Amino acid sequence: MLNLRFLGAARTTTGSLHCVEYDGHRVLLDCGLLQGHRKEAFEANRAMPFPAKEIDAIVLSHAHIDHSGRIPAFVKAGYRGPIYATPATRDLCDAMLRDSAYLQAKDVEYVNKKRREQRKTPFELLYDIPDVENAMALFRTLDYGETREIVPGLSITFRDAGHILGSASVTLDYLKWGKPRRLLYTGDLGRGGEKPLLRPPEPVEGVDALITESTYGDRDHPADENVRGRLKDYVTFIAQHHSKLVVPAFSVGRTQQVLRFLDGLFASGAVPQVPVYVDSPLSAKSTEIHKRHPECFNDRIRTMLERGEDPFSFPGLRFIQTVEESMALNSKPGPMIILSASGMCEGGRILHHLKNTVGDPLNLVLFTGFQAEGTLGRRIVDGATEVKIYGEMYPLRATVFTINGLSAHADRTGLTEYARSLGRSVRRAFCVHGEEKYCEAHRENLLSLGIKRVDIPVKGQLFEDV
Ligand SMILES: [Zn+2]
Incomplete structure (x- = not known):
């Protein structure tokens, strides 16, 4: 049985963290930093949803910090399993997680100066450079199109998501009551059509259930901005x-x-x-x-x-x-x-x-x-x-x-067309990675395509037997 627990980027755009539970194994889809209001983010990023040692694998869609930035914190807390990513995502993470550790050190220094003045206990660093290095040693790379069984009975394949260098959508193949089943996590989706650097998002077939980003669920980018x-x-x-x-x-x-x-x-x-x-x-x-x-x-x-x-x-x-x-x-x-x-x-x-x-x-x-x-x-x-x-x-x-024309995200039409390209096999969907009203708008887009059930999870919500 495969259960989904949404632990971040639920009705908001940052802190992507979704937990797949399959036959007693735990797999994280992304492990991102919550960004934004400092106090809320400081506390949320330090709260472990469950002991880090009880996670079997982390699958990373792309290197942006709101998707990857908590990995070293989980490693600091005892995570020792593999981290699956494309080779380019691995290389970008090496640079970006170091940069993130450096920026956080500066930020904590500033916050703690104030906390000491207010006689409050200072915050601990979320992680430092040695934690980043320990995390990098756990990366296992997977090319686009390559399939790997990551826990018994559950395989993943990366497809080009066209969002940033190395970005991927993740298909998860498993058995539900003895029958093959496919879950697709979009990660962040790039725009379609001709682009200066990247390819458009790669289509996927035979998807039963979809976890989709919804950043621009209600808006289209301005047409031809020249x-x-x-x-x-x-x-x-x-x-x-x-x-x-x-x-x-x-x-x-x-x-x-x-x-x-x-x-x-x-x-x-x-x-x-x-x-x-x-x-x-x-x-x-x-x-x-x-x-x-x-x-x-x-x-x-x-x-x-x-x-x-x-x-x-x-x-x-x-x-x-x-x-x-x-x-x-x-x-x-x-x-x-x-x-x-x-x-x-x-x-x-x-x-x-x-x-x-x-x-x-x-x-x-x-x-x-x-x-x-x-x-x-x-x-x-x-x-x-x-x-x-x-x-x-x-x-x-x-x-x-x-100039908005360089956005790395698909707009409303792009997200909807991508969902349409998956065909009619999709029976249910989850809208994540978007402010609430954008998730709601994207839910309507998906329902209009004929997807029977579309949920907008709240943080911590569990869906059983997906
Ligand atoms: Zn991104």
Whole structure:
């Protein structure tokens, strides 16, 4: 008998953690950090749903921290089983979990300073670098399409989810009352159609039950946003005015996509050549990892990599490593383009670039992704007239733009079409990884396809005999 227990990303988008119980074995689908409000997240991420030693395997859909970021905490608590992931997910996790440990150490230091002042017990670190290293030793890689029995009678296969490098949907094959049965966990789904880097999500056949993400369950991305045309206008503007274009960008995926667009614009002569700086050690590392995994890309990029060409390099592009080099960019005259992290301006080197550029009306700030509530990125996008950076207020005079066309997530139509592509074998579904109203909207989409039963689990809810 296979039971499902939903322990995270239930009626919210972060902290993905779903437990499959099969014939007395426990398998986790993803093991992600809950992000957002600090106090709630601190406590939730530290609460173990059951003893870590009682878990038999972890299956990881992709490297994003809200899917992978709690793995080292489980290892610290005694987990010693295998962690199944694609080779690219493994490599990205090595970089991202280290970065996560580093950021958490800084965060805990800040929180504990306040707690000591309030005479409260300080928080313990969720995990540190040695825990990350112990976790990395437990990874077992599985290519797309390869099937592996992970506990007796239960096999998994990864399919390309087209979301970020190495991202996978997971099919689980098992027996229910002696008959073969297939459960599909979508992980995060990418967009369909032609894309600058990745392939569209891979179809799966014979699915009986579905656990689906619902991030954009109620919305479609704007049609044909002409990313290239808009970037062309921005680069032309800063070239003419000798000013700066600052792009807060996620290290995995978004940075590499923007580089491809810029390369195309420069190579075709559509814009004058201006210096481009990628100023984030994680973005530099992530770009190197992208180059090591031709198997994850669309035909065009894969062919380039197989021919020994570098799709993420062009004249005038530099990856900044040291803090000194990063600071030196502040006093350099424009024109220049700076891509830096974090994507929502919550920390990292993007902060000092914003501090130095937002006051000048000739500078441009370009957001390339969703800005969550409560982040500095969101305040800037929402039209603040001044912003607080490192405790000081700065007037916001630079022009702010947002391009949504690079989203790594399928929209409402994409999610629905993906579910339709599974065919009529799907009898029940669970909507996870979305705010409640988006899960409800996606539930309606699925019911309209003829899926008989669609549940929106709450955290901790158990479904027996799926
Ligand atoms: Zn993701």
